[in-house]
Amino acid sequence: MPELPEVETVVRSLAPRLVGQRILAITTTPSRVFRGQQQVITACLPGQQIHQVQRYGKNILLTLDRHRVRIHLGMTGKLLFAPAPSTHPRAMLALEDALLVFDDIRQFGRFELLPAEESGPVLGEDALEIAPATFAARLRERRGAIKNLLLNQVFLRGMGNIYTDEALYLARIHPLCPGFLVPRRKALALHTSMRALLQEAIAAGGSSISDYVDASGQRGAFQDRHQVYGKEGDPCPRCGAAIRRMVVCQRGTHYCPRCQRMPSVR
DNA sequence: CGGAGCCCCTGTAAGC
């Protein structure tokens, strides 16, 4: 499931091969990933040059001559350069020097056309860029559970289920702890561990749990360094207590019941 | 604001 590090890895593998290239042709198969824009997309993309490839949270933005393409990988979306194998191609872009395929098994992703200057919905600050003090101050303003806040892209952009569980574990914060009840010291610790975690994951090429691969079809390596995600029942690497799993906003949530305590109410 | 619940979608794993 692509989150910030996976999307960043994809963008890095795409950029050198896309910038400056002209889109010669595009073919699509009917899919909800186009949100009704399939006709417009096939009509508008050919002939335009790609000027920039950026990450905006978990979105990939391609800046063209007259438009911008916003790609979200959802759960199983991939951007692949031929000849990397593709099983569920939704869009195929013929470029001057490459063939790029947007593949998405479950179609939770999106491939949509935006006006040139737009980036889609306005999201919160990037998880890798937000300043520690700002992060702590924002948390203090909210009553919602910390896990929900970190997953909320309008609050903070880039974090997904896996890295949220890992970051909360590293900072020893219970996933259900309300934002304003996270002590400033722990909020700063969370900022530090989140940043380090994301950077290490990017350096490892992201986490490949099931489907994720970069644009060359390469899997990431960070899944081997997860401490709690997918580790229900395993001993906590720090204290040995059994890692627990619960559901928070419909997401499997993994944590150490001993290391990650709720603040005591008194 | 915030939480709960549902939906989309399909491959995989578990259960019978």
Added chain:
DNA sequence: TGCTTACAGGGGCTCC
């Protein structure tokens, strides 16, 4: 072995 069912979850939506 083969069928059925549950589950995975990013994000968008409604409802209270």
